[in-house]
C-alpha cells in the first residue's frame with residue numbers, strides 16, 4: 001500500500017465515522033436572567049479561617065459560598081458553622097477522614113490506594129450523617145479530597161465517581177485547567193479552578209474567559225487570609241466579590257448546588 005493510498009483510506013473512514021445518522025439541532029445554551037456565565041466560590045476542609053475571616057467578608061458583600069466540610073473540623077467552630085448555615089451558605093460533604101493518595105506523606109496511613117468502593121461509600125454516607133447531626137442540613141454536593149476520584153491501585157483501581165453521582169447533585173474536582181462547559185460537563189466530576197495564592201487579576205481573568213464562552217467557574221480555596229500557598233487572599237477575594245456582584249459583569253454567583261440543580265433540570269426536560 002502506498003503512503004498516499006493509506007492517507008486516502010483514512011480520510012474516507014474518518015468522514016464515515018463522524019457523519020451523524022440524523023441531523024439534530026441543539027438549542028443554544030442560556031444561563032437564566034440574561035447572565036453570561038456562572039461562578040461558584042468554594043472552600044474546602046472547614047478550616048477555622050473560613051469562619052473567622054471568610055464569613056464576615058461574605059456578609060459584607062451579600063454573597064454566598066459553598067463550604068466542603070469535614071465533620072471533625074466543624075466541631076472546632078460549631079457556632080461559626082451554624083452561623084454559616086443561617087447566612088445561607090451551602091454546606092457540602094468532603095468525607096470524614098479526607099482519604100488522599102499515599103504519595104502525600106500526610107495521607108500515607110489513609111491512602112486511597114488502600115481503599116475499596118465499600119469503604120468510600122461509608123465515608124460519604126457517614127459524613128452526610130455527621131454533618132446533618134451537627135448543622136441540621138444534609139449536604140447535596142461533594143468535593144473530592146485532593147481532587148482524586150479513585151480507590152485501589154493497578155488492576156484493582158476503581159473510579160468512585162458513580163458513588164458520588166448516586167448521592168449528590170454534583171461532585172467537584174480540584175486543580176483543573178478549564179471552567180465547566182454547561183452543555184457537556186459531568187456534574188459528578190465538575191472541574192475546580194485553583195483560587196489560593198492568587199492576586200485579583202488572574203481571578204478576574206478566569207471569570208472573563210468563562211464569560212466569553214458561557215461557562216461555569218468553580219473556584220477552590222482553602223484558608224482565607226494573607227495570600228499564600230493554601231490561602232485565598234482577602235483583598236483579592238473582596239475585589240472579586242465586588243466585580244461579581246456588579247450587574248454589568250453579567251455573572252450568576254451561585255452555590256454549587258444551585259447551579260448544578262439548574263443544569264440538571266435543563267437536561268431532564
Ligand SMILES: [Zn+2]
Nearest residue numbers: 044045145146
Ligand atoms: Zn480537602
